[in-house]
Amino acid sequence: ETGVTQTPRHLVMGMTNKKSLKCEQHLGHNAMYWYKQSAKKPLELMFVYNFKEQTENNSVPSRFSPECPNSSHLFLHLHTLQPEDSALYLCASSQPDRGTNTIYFGEGSWLTVV
């Protein structure tokens, strides 16, 4: 069992759809992240939550809306996406105050926008 689980693993959605990606971490970490990985760009940090509070929004378009109800769960709500938003979305967690900030990634959600 991985420490960070993401669902769904694959998602195809139309540009007018509303969908959500879900992430759960079982590591007792306080920080959770959303990253975007595509063929065109290296790993892009999208959002950071620390103790459920959003500490970073890396100039992400409003069609991506994160939600962190508690330290173990993180959602990414998707609405009116564009085809260029098709990518692998990786959730991750870490515990920055344990000396190192090793990030533990989930398996990712492959998103295709048609």
Added chain:
Amino acid sequence: ELKVEQNPLFLSMQEGKNYTIYCNYSTTSDRLYWYRQDPGKSLESLFVLLSNGAVKQEGRLMASLDTKARLSTLHITAAVHDLSATYFCAVEVEDDMRFGAGTRLTVKP
């Protein structure tokens, strides 16, 4: 702004050969991480380097950090096919963690 550059971006090597992947970064940092990503999979932590001169080894992989040169290397010794993957370095400066573009390594028989 923190910038992290890896090279090469693509590396094809034969089994049994040695090679080095380089990770340069633009801002003073003493925290550097290496990750591995297999095709279709997520990133897995390989090494954490926390001080100048730090060296870590795991099997055929050895990572080192030179904070003065702002350079980390990932050295591959006697490559085997199982090492084929994409390798990322990540540099941490205060609250910012920035990843390199990745080096896609292919080891051929």
